[in-house]
Amino acid sequence: MxxxxxxxxxxxxxxxxxxxxxxxxxxxxxxxxxxxxxxxFEPDVIRANLRLATRAWDLYEAELWKADDAVADEIMGSAGVRAGLAAFENREG
Structure with a gap:
């Protein structure tokens, strides 16, 4: 088009x-x-994934996997994930 x-x-x-x-x-x-x-999803998670999706077109596959790992690390280290894990650990039952 x-x-x-x-x-x-x-x-x-x-x-x-x-x-x-x-x-x-x-x-x-x-x-x-x-x-x-x-x-x-947490807004920070959405933003991180959108950044990766935008960059994906400019990266070779190996670079994209590294960028994906970096985004996963960023997400897993975010305040929202930490709070969710803490709530899960402190649940009753």
Missing amino acids: MLTGRPLSAERAHQLGLVSTLVEGDVREAAMERATAIAV
Whole structure:
């Protein structure tokens, strides 16, 4: 589409991996469902994953795996994860 200027159907965009989901019916409801699924994660986790996704296009595979490890370390060391682990350890029952 970028090079030819021709429109791209939703189905073709899905085949190419440009979109992850096709929706029939209420797209607003589908968008809210997706947003709700994402919103359960800590904002810092979402930001770290978005940074990695943005950089992924510019990295070779080996570099991408290193970047992924760095993001995982960042997430696992975050205040939100530490608080969650502490709550889990201190639970009753």
